[in-house]
Amino acid sequence: MSPMNLDTILRTELAALESASLLRSLRAADRVMLNFAANDYLGLSHHPALIEASRKATAQSGAGAGASRLVTGTDSAVLALESALAAWKEKEAALVFSSGYAAALGTIPALVGAGDTVILDKLAHASLIDAARLSGATVRTFLHNDPARLDALLTKIAPAGKRVLILTESIFSMDGDAASLRELVALKNRHGAWLLVDEAHATGLYSANGAGLVAEAGLSAQVEIVLGTLSKALGSVGGYIAGSRPLIDTLINRARSFIYSTALPPGAIAASHAAIDLCQTPEGASLRERLWGNVARFHAGLPAHWKRATLSSSAIQPLICGQASTALEFAAQLREQGFLIPAIRYPTVPRHTARLRITLSAAHGDKDIDALTRALMLSPPP
Numbered sequence: 001m002s003p004m005n006l007d008t009i010l011r012t013e014l015a016a017l018e019s020a021s022l023l024r025s026l027r028a029a030d031r032v033m034l035n036f037a038a039n040d041y042l043g044l045s046h047h048p049a050l051i052e053a054s055r056k057a058t059a060q061s062g063a064g065a066g067a068s069r070l071v072t073g074t075d076s077a078v079l080a081l082e083s084a085l086a087a088w089k090e091k092e093a094a095l096v097f098s099s100g101y102a103a104a105l106g107t108i109p110a111l112v113g114a115g116d117t118v119i120l121d122k123l124a125h126a127s128l129i130d131a132a133r134l135s136g137a138t139v140r141t142f143l144h145n146d147p148a149r150l151d152a153l154l155t156k157i158a159p160a161g162k163r164v165l166i167l168t169e170s171i172f173s174m175d176g177d178a179a180s181l182r183e184l185v186a187l188k189n190r191h192g193a194w195l196l197v198d199e200a201h202a203t204g205l206y207s208a209n210g211a212g213l214v215a216e217a218g219l220s221a222q223v224e225i226v227l228g229t230l231s232k233a234l235g236s237v238g239g240y241i242a243g244s245r246p247l248i249d250t251l252i253n254r255a256r257s258f259i260y261s262t263a264l265p266p267g268a269i270a271a272s273h274a275a276i277d278l279c280q281t282p283e284g285a286s287l288r289e290r291l292w293g294n295v296a297r298f299h300a301g302l303p304a305h306w307k308r309a310t311l312s313s314s315a316i317q318p319l320i321c322g323q324a325s326t327a328l329e330f331a332a333q334l335r336e337q338g339f340l341i342p343a344i345r346y347p348t349v350p351r352h353t354a355r356l357r358i359t360l361s362a363a364h365g366d367k368d369i370d371a372l373t374r375a376l377m378l379s380p381p382p
């Protein structure tokens, strides 16, 4: 029997995606556009302190780390970064991974497995879903931000002697709303479960020193596992877990995405450390203030024909369009006018909730925000 032709099959599948307006493709981003797509919420990716730290570390220690940390040993700069992260996150210890995705993929299967249960908020990020599936535990979801549903699920499961791990984001990546962290903590305590909070979109932005939403809520001691990324407000690349010493020691021994993957390059480690330091200075506070000012300006200027119910107080502003084709059309119109804004479609968000995902940054000036709200005036209402 002759084998089926790979390219023929893939072309058919890609055509089906395209006809459903769900095809993704890579576009060169070298045309100068106003960027409302990145997660660089404080504009740190271009901050001179990060660039200089990265340049110096690269010149001193090279462009790459060379191997996994368990093979070559750990550079003292990485240990210093992890100490800084742990102190900032009000935790005993921290461990850096090559990305936030890798942190989830390594950590969750290291803690739970067959016979255990992972419960996720229905809108939790793909990295958490993939990690939960990889763990082999039973995977359940609860209605987005609905602690009552979680309570009911926890009551029903009640597994004797088995582990239950709850996964949520603190600021949700595609909606920008916040989890009810206090209620989640109360529930996990009552039911004897563990809680992992993904602070990808909160790190650098909340609490007096920017540590995140868990710290702002005064819950650092109660949340067993804090996950995050160095790639969004911190302007660099990499992921991390902050938690107890036994948790971190367990991950060093069991998290496969840590053990079997090359360490981050010295430049990224140095840039991340500079970003964490900067977040805790008055300059960091004033960048956060600038960001929240931009959020307020965007809310005030957004034309009335856009649904306002889904706007958030975070840096992430979803404008719901419904159909994928409508979101694509709006994104293309805005691109023509020089605005980089992604159309977010299924499977990143549920079907029929396709949206423009606008992200605001301290790097935007008043003129940029006003230009955006003017452009949204021109777009036909969804």
Ligand SMILES: Cc1ncc(COP(=O)(O)O)c(C=O)c1O
Pocket (backbone or CB within 6 Å): 099, 100, 101, 102, 125, 127, 169, 173, 198, 200, 201, 229, 230, 231, 238, 239
């Ligand atoms: C909520 C959330 N968690 C984790 C990640 C993954 O982080 P990273 O980009 O560092 O892999 C992302 C980013 O895409 C995210 O939005």
